[in-house]
Amino acid sequence: MRLEAKVAIVTGAGSGFGEGIVKKFVAEGAKVLIADRDEANAARVAEATGAQWKRADVSNAADVRAMVDAAVERFGALDILVNNAGIGHLPQPLEGLPEDEFDRLLAVNVKSIYLAAKEVVPRFKAQHRGVILNIASTAGVSPRPRLAWYNASKGWVITATRAMAVELAPFGIRVNALNPVAGETPLLKTFMGEDTPETRAKFLATIPLGRFSTPEDLGNAACFLCSDEAAMITGVAMEVDGGRCI
Numbered sequence: 001m002r003l004e005a006k007v008a009i010v011t012g013a014g015s016g017f018g019e020g021i022v023k024k025f026v027a028e029g030a031k032v033l034i035a036d037r038d039e040a041n042a043a044r045v046a047e048a049t050g051a052q053w054k055r056a057d058v059s060n061a062a063d064v065r066a067m068v069d070a071a072v073e074r075f076g077a078l079d080i081l082v083n084n085a086g087i088g089h090l091p092q093p094l095e096g097l098p099e100d101e102f103d104r105l106l107a108v109n110v111k112s113i114y115l116a117a118k119e120v121v122p123r124f125k126a127q128h129r130g131v132i133l134n135i136a137s138t139a140g141v142s143p144r145p146r147l148a149w150y151n152a153s154k155g156w157v158i159t160a161t162r163a164m165a166v167e168l169a170p171f172g173i174r175v176n177a178l179n180p181v182a183g184e185t186p187l188l189k190t191f192m193g194e195d196t197p198e199t200r201a202k203f204l205a206t207i208p209l210g211r212f213s214t215p216e217d218l219g220n221a222a223c224f225l226c227s228d229e230a231a232m233i234t235g236v237a238m239e240v241d242g243g244r245c246i
């Protein structure tokens with residue numbers, strides 16, 4: 001019960017990595033609010049895990065405020081925020097991504113972290129305690145061609161994590177990131193362009209441990225970084241990548 005009595009929000013937890021993080025957090029004793037724009041999936045994960053859920057678009061300031069208020073109203077506290085919601089774009093020459101897709105990418109992957117910080121940091125400062133975990137990507141460390149703007153959005157997440165960590169450390173707030181390698185989630189086909197044995201083999205060839213990451217891998221790593229076992233760890237962007245970034 002490494003997260004006993006902790007209250008956590010996990011964004012984008014109606015699917016994939018977020019779902020794995022919620023399962024692990026609940027199993028370790030946390031009270032969890034799933035925040036996702038996909039109501040059906042959020043409700044499905046809540047039903048399966050015993051977590052609660054709220055519809056929220058993390059790129060919308062009012063939704064983010066309502067998400068944080070809901071966690072505090074329902075559970076009476078907030079200790080952990082996991083900024084997991086994110087989107088990709090299909091592999092393509094960097095000059096080809098339409099402007100509206102670029103704007104959407106940055107709103108969901110980048111602006112969401114700013115909006116959530118505006119809501120939770122004053123609360124965490126007041127209680128002199130809090131943990132923020134941002135889900136970045138190996139894309140921010142070792143970019144693959146044809147995913148340029150996704151890669152850059154995750155590079156921003158890593159720098160934001162370090163900047164937030166150094167500024168918030170004196171207030172007792174820890175901020176870390178996870179860098180997953182390509183994972184077995186519905187988002188994977190967006191990165192691969194097409195889900196064929198050939199593209200899978202090409203991706204797997206770059207991962208020394210020889211498999212994709214899983215929601216369970218992310219749940220385990222997130223649990224550690226958000227628990228008091230990681231009390232001295234802040235500002236890291238930890239690879240969960242089977243050695244891909246070596």
Ligand code: NAD
Pocket residue numbers: 011012013014015016017018035036037038041056057058059084085086087088108135136137138179180181182183184185186187188191
């Ligand atoms: P996924 O598509 O399986 O799940 C993402 C969830 O986020 C979905 O439930 C979706 O409804 C939700 N979401 C999307 N936009 C949202 C918004 N504006 N507001 C609220 N919810 C929103 O994806 P995943 O693979 O689990 O990805 C989770 C995170 O991990 C993302 O930040 C992604 O960039 C990152 N990541 C994924 C991979 C991978 O290969 N799957 C690799 C590295 C990093």
